[in-house]
Amino acid sequence: MTEALFGWPPPVLDPMGPYAEPVRTVAWALSGMGALVTTLVVAALFVAWRGPPVWRARLGGQTSILVFGVALPAVVLAALLIWGLMLTAKLDRPAADGAMRVRVTGEMWWFRVQYLDPQGRVIAEDANELHIPTGQPVAIELASADVIHSFWVPHLSGKKDMIPGRTNRLTVQADRIGRYGGVCAEYCGRAHALMGMVVIAHAPDEFGRWWGARRAAAATPKPDSAGFALFTDSGCAACHTVDGTRAVGRTGPNLTNVAARQTLGGGILPNNRGTMTGWVGHSQSIKPGNRMPNYDRLEPRQLQDIVTYLETLK
Amino acid sequence: MIERVQCGSCHVIPGVDWPKGRLGPSLDGMDQQGLVAGTFPNTPQNLAAFIRNAPAVKPGTVMPAMPIDDREARDVAQYLIEESKR
Amino acid sequence: MTTETGFDPALYDRFPTRETRPDGELEELERIWCAPRKWGYFAAVNNNYIGLYYVAAAFLFFLLAGILALVMRVQLAAPLQTVLPPDTYNQFFTMHGTLMMFLFAVPMVEAIGILLLPQMLAARDLPFPRLSAYAFWAYLVGGLCFFGSLFIGLAPDGGWFMYPPLTSTAYSPGINTDFWLLGIGFIEISAIAGAIEIIVGVLRTRAPGMTLDRMPIFAWAMLVFAVMIIVAFPSVIVGTLLLELERAFNWPFFDPLRGGDPLLWQHLFWFFGHPEVYIIFLPAAGLTSMMVAAIARSELVGHRLVVMAMVGTGFLSFGVWAHHMFAVGMPRVSTGMFSAASMAVSIPAGVQLFAWIATLASGRIRWSTPALFTVGAMFVFTMGGLTGVMVAFVPFDWQAHDSYFIVAHLHYVLMGGMVLPMFAAFYFWTPMVSRRPLSERLGKWVFGLMFAGLHIAFFPMHISGLLGMPRRVFTYLPSSPLELLNFLSTIGAFMFASAVALFIVDLVRSFRWAPSEGNAGNCFDSGTLEWLPSGLYSTRSIPVVKSRYPLWDDSSLAKDVEEGRYFLPNSVTGLRETIVTSPIMAEPQYVEIMPGPSPWPFWGAVATAVFFLALTVQAYAVSAVAGIVMILCIMRWLWETDRPIRKRKVDVGAGIILPTYAVGRDSHGWWAMNILYIVMGMMLFVLIFSNAYLRGVQPEGWVAPPSWSSLIPILGLNALAAALAIAAVRVLSRRRRAGRRIWILLASAPLALAAGVYGDVEAWRSAGLSPAASGQGATTFALLAQQGTAVAFALLMGFYAIARGGRNLIRGPRSGTVDTISRFILFAAGQGAAAAIMPRLMVLA
Known part of the structure; x- marks a missing residue:
């Protein structure tokens, strides 16, 4: 990006x-x-x-x-x-019953994306990236974890605010496959300018395949590795969740499929091993004020191991 | 190329305003450096090789292998040296 | 011909008088209204001084805010630059918006009003010169402290509308936000003070014969402006107080977890914030209406339509606030209502626009720098108005809201609606305050650069917005169209800045200010009274006004006025004075003795500044001392104001006899106090609204009210206070000698009020309500705090009554001081009852 x-x-x-x-x-x-x-x-x-x-x-x-x-x-x-x-x-008008349900929560300064089942239970969690099938309306519930944010994907609809203590509803639909950018439109503090996300519209069958892969990733047991040990010992797990492991932190984005994402840092960096290393090691110089501390005190070897581990999370 | 893979996530790079990552060393003044990665003589070839696949050249470095080919790596090396001279 | 006060209009025919005036009268006027010397400039209260100080200070803030904008434009000239760190950028745009709206735009139009109104109305000065002085100094000192916070990195950074929870302590723990609340506090004080001054000035100090229908359109604009301030500002005053209470004492007005709601702030802020735009626009439109008449040398076509349009704008503007909130997820009915009102408000703007065009068509345009600026402003304002209609269209607003499209829209509106007319006015009225007009040649360059610059700067922003660029971003990611558009905007911004720089060059070269030594005169051949020959005392005599453009209709008017052939050609009491006339027909009623220069407003303002600053940095001891000094300074300045003088009746010219003292409905003080009650009443209303609003959106967990029997003593005590206050006035009017002892009644009534509010607080406490626990507690106790503040003022007034009574300064049968205090106590008693009853009823609702 x-x-x-x-x-x-x-x-x-x-x-x-x-x-x-x-x-x-x-x-x-x-x-x-x-x-x-x-x-x-x-x-x-x-x-x-x-x-x-x-x-x-x-x-x-x-x-x-x-x-x-x-x-x-x-x-x-x-x-x-x-x-x-x-x-x-x-x-x-709200989307008809039975439409796909998603909850997007604005947090300083990224978007938490949760896929919901028809009863409103969370079935999968992601960050700064929303996958939808083309040709059908998607009901989005907008919430905020801290201050007021606003959800705006101009290709798909107008914006709507994410307000603490309230849930707003927005319906979007993409009729063509593609990647559509979104940003936070309500000033929300220091890194407001670097708070973005992407909506990825797949053809319905392609979306089904993606969804299957996503569920499989969450269900696959993750073998313990040097990287995972470091991931938990260095404190990453205090803020991040990796489904199916003992990393269950809720403050930061869920990393279950982080390697499969297109962007890092809230829609601002392409996702490759280099940017991942830079982000983990010294995110404050890339996105000043974001809530993740720098991990520049780690040994190079350790950083490598953590990034290697993260790269397995697809 | 530097923008596509975002070298800036880790390095301060001349001519790139953002990001100015500070995990890796600043690459401003690359033409003045005696050594690449503190190990190899600073020649464009060594630099390009290191940029392309650092772990292979210097095991244990934080810098990952980059998703670019030889020619692109040479371009990046040349850019770093040229920009630093300005 | 009907009269309003029993004044016989036939008396006007005695003017202009024929006999020659005795020698020495003019010299005496000059002596009484003499220019200040050395430090005296700090004690000056005359509008010729305060008005210009005010304009200069507001222009200074315009420059400072403009410099911030330039730095921001440099940062945004290319993507991902690091000229400013994000935190600093966020402070910059917050300060830019806040300075421009609160410290430049509102004070500037108010300043122009203070400078021009007495001249246009042919009054010697505005009715409360010391109040103007205090408002000015509080504004200047407070504004400079506020701006200074930028240099120590403590400037507010929450955007100019400061939405909580971003601005609550959880997300803004520093004192940056408190600086904002401080800065705004000053502006609120000075704006309200200025509005009171302007309403009373326009309604009561017009030249005899200047009926409302003959009043210059600018005076109408300022009247509507001031009334709108009175209605709108209390909402933001309450809003800022609530936010500060939440920050300082953890009262959860805006915290959804404890029964508050962040949207409450948005309602309070925008109920003020949108009328604010018209508060800025209307006076500038009034100036334009005056200038087009002079430019075309033709009376304003549709004068009454324009007046109706301005009044209509005032009304409609209070029904549009939530169009800033279309994206918060409001019910569809309210969305529709606000959309309709937002579109409707463009009709009065259209009326004014076409009235100006019709005026230009009915006369002959004489091109000059003010003419260029005026016509340019019409074009720019039209464009801004049209994008305004676009964003009133809800589905479009959902896309445009909070994007650069809005940045473009609001700058077009404010540039066309206020900034360009302001520059036109600078060129137009400079000859009134300067001995040399500004340069017409440079002026045309200034206009050209400014006009081109603003289009190049702001037009591309419409497209940036549609491209998805949100407002308030310190940077953006690279993309070729965005880079080009932003680069253009930066170039335009610098062109605009160079125009302002050129204007300053012109100002330095041409502006020669010495109000005691005359002015350049009527360069643009205008027809209204401000172009009469004048000195520091304004006009030598106060003319009888028979039409809307007296200078065009009576070619000998200037000469007759200058020779003292009209009202008040001398000082009848040897003091500063002006004629107070009736509000509708402007029939002369009495001669107001005006207070002269005094250093106390200045010191009072400094103490006010220290008081608030110390509060902000939490130096409570300093703040307490400063608060006491402030009160003493203000009392000291008031001490000399209510003074009946020996000469009870005076001849104001042609044998017309007027009194020198008035009380009750006739007096200008009565009007000012009533306006203050409206302000306080609005604050009360806003607090009750907050309580009701939270009851509506967060109905869970409300505590049952204290028993109804607890109301009996509270209402009883308030009734007792009211009875004492009424008794004081009655006793004084029956027994003239009672003046010495009347203070006993006036000083004991506030004690009853205090007991009442204390009882109410205790009743709610024992019912289990605490202010930090819930939105209900916070809003209920905020109401009681408002009553507590009123009681504190009543107690101070009680002390004042004791002090004056003890020195035998209260004289019967009617005393302005006693009237004022008694009426304030009545108001406080009523407010106490409302504050007691409403929160109880709300729980039942």
């Missing part, structure tokens, strides 16, 4: 699903309206300055104020309001 999560064309104007699609039309229509009104105002100013006396006299009366300043905006705004409210109702 280390490239923006979005590129040209602007994702707001390049929607990938039905919860973002209508807003493209809205954006163009509103921009068009803006351009027209601006032109009208410039034209009126020009007439006021240079126009023929008859025009100026007409523009210079109270009637023109009532027509251009009251009647015209009232009509345009009423139409916009009706359109806007209808669309609000449509986009805000």
